[in-house]
Amino acid sequence: MQYRIGLGETTKIWGDPCIPRLSTFKPFSTAPEGLQHAVVAVLVDPLTKDWDHELIDGNFTPEDKEEIVNIPLGHEQQPDLICWHHTRAGTFSVRSAYFLACQQLSPHSTSEVSQPSSTYRWKKICKVNIPPKIRLFA
Structure with a gap:
């Protein structure tokens, strides 16, 4: 299972499986002081509604950065969803x-x-x- 990012308000960056990679779905980088429980929405620029590249560059390894910026952001008011990553639609069967x-x-x-x-x-x-x-x- 992994999280599909919508608004990013409920998915924890370092606690929830949200990075689409085969092993853990979690960042390899260690959480900086004060951001251990931060949610994905912190990494999104509130003006552009796109990834905050400066913040991501300063807190993640290059591998993590590449994976994070490739995650499509839900531009509509959709909540984060838990999905089954073994199907294209994200539904378990x-x-x-x-x-x-x-x-x-x-x-x-x-x-x-x-x-x-x-x-x-x-x-x-x-x-x-x-x-x-x-x-x-x-």
Whole structure:
């Protein structure tokens, strides 16, 4: 899960997962004194409604800065949202969790269920002599 930034008023810079990177979604930089609990809105220039590059340059590593300034800001009056970062729409579904689990079990596979190894697995599951409602969860 990660935060999708709207107004930035509820997402903590160093406490909430809001930077879109694969590992932690949090900045590598340590929080400066007095900003440990600051929210993302602090990093936005109130006049331009864009990132305050001067403030970001002074408080983040170059890697963090690059990731932060690439986060699109919600220019409408939208609150920050928690989203499922494994789908484009940001919504969780059992299907997206299933595909994530498949990817983690076989990381070299870019598979969908229709690949031959998966098809073979499904055929074996369908041939097992168990009630259909249990087969659904196999």
